[in-house]
Amino acid sequence: MGQSTDPKRDPRVYLQNTSLYREFQAERDEILKHKWIESEKSGRDIGFEAALTDWIARYRSGWRRGRQDTLAVGRA
Numbered sequence: 001m002g003q004s005t006d007p008k009r010d011p012r013v014y015l016q017n018t019s020l021y022r023e024f025q026a027e028r029d030e031i032l033k034h035k036w037i038e039s040e041k042s043g044r045d046i047g048f049e050a051a052l053t054d055w056i057a058r059y060r061s062g063w064r065r066g067r068q069d070t071l072a073v074g075r076a
Helices: 011-016 019-042 048-058 061-076
Strands: none
Touching: 019 048, 019 061, 048 061
């Protein structure tokens, strides 16, 4: 028989609904945006690792602070 589609029994569905996974996805989306912008500026694909390193060094701490503030307001 096929795989169970019950979200309570499927660990992938459970994982995708965790706040940790959602934060990971949001951060990854920001890195991919940064990769696109910097690649456009340089006229070539800079690659994910270069974009990741640059984004962490330049933007991650500020992005996290802003994200925490946004999430805190949403809970209030």
